[in-house]
Amino acid sequence: MRRLPTAPSLAPAFLALALGTAFLPLSPFSATVASAQEARTPREPIISVSGEGKAAVAPDMAILSLAVVRQAKTADAAVSANNTAMSEVLAAIKAEGIADRDVQTSSFAIYPQYRQVAPKDGIEPPQEIIGYEVSNTLTLKVRDLEKLGGLIDKTVKLGVNQGGQIEFTNTNTDEVMTQARKAAVAEALAKAKTLTEAAGVKLGRIMEISENSAPPMAPPMMRMTMAKDSGNGVPVAAGETSYTVNVNVVFSIDP
The missing domain is CATH 3.30.70.2970 (Protein of unknown function (DUF541), domain 2)
Incomplete structure (x- = not known):
């Protein structure tokens, strides 16, 4: 009796298709869904304030x-x-x-x-x-x-x-700059407390702090007209030199 040819098995093809599907990259739709889920994640409430501190010292x-x-x-x-x-x-x-x-x-x-x-x-x-x-x-x-x-x-x-x-x-500004920094942070903290109390929320921890130091505020620069009859000595008043520090502070807001 003549035997009919056997049909090829479809099992390997289905297996290959299944494996290929398992390793397909994420579609743009999947990435969009993930981004949307991240966007729905609640962001920690914060408050950002600035403070300025000044300190003056006699120049040397x-x-x-x-x-x-x-x-x-x-x-x-x-x-x-x-x-x-x-x-x-x-x-x-x-x-x-x-x-x-x-x-x-x-x-x-x-x-x-x-x-x-x-x-x-x-x-x-x-x-x-x-x-x-x-x-x-x-x-x-x-x-x-x-x-x-x-x-x-x-x-x-x-x-x-x-x-x-x-x-x-001044030849050494470490001490006067430290005073200005402390004053700047104190002002920022006072602002943050006032704002949170007015809003009825609690002030949390410091999350970020940055500093921006301004050039020293010296007395107005003097420009003297030079002349031969200037006397025994030119009178000079040194006054004080003022140093300024600005800080930006970010606090969290506690529930």
Whole structure:
């Protein structure tokens, strides 16, 4: 008897299909469902406040800017005249006990001096150079403030004829900055307590805190007109330097 061919078994195909289905990646719909579930998760209530703290202290150092400016018909002559005057100024500064590390040349510049020539036949000719100006600026750190007025007076008499800006500061600001930080955090905490009490909720733990320190608020920078008749000493008032710290604090809100 003739045997009919046996039909191929479908079991391996079904098994392969089942395995393939088991390892299919998540569809976009599944990811959307997961995101929606995460979005429905309740977020911990928080309160964010800021605080500012200030502390002031008498300065113990002054940063002084002094400049020697000289003019001449040629650049070489202007530089030579400037160098002579600046050498005397530097010698006087050293004689006052200012250390070399506290004296720095902050700028040196040569500027041509021009004269406008009258137009001729409706044509305006180029300007003519009639001389040169040389400026040499020093920046000093004066650590003994009692010497400041006399130092300014002496350098003016020796040739300083521009500048006079004074910035008062402190060599060590650790203690005053600590005071400002404490004041800033205290202000932020007081704000948070006021807000939560007004809202009828309880203030929780600190979750995040950050600081932003502002530059020191020194007394207004002084700019003095340099003159030969400055007297025995320039009167200088140091006042106080104020330091500011800003903080941002995030608290949790307890149920």
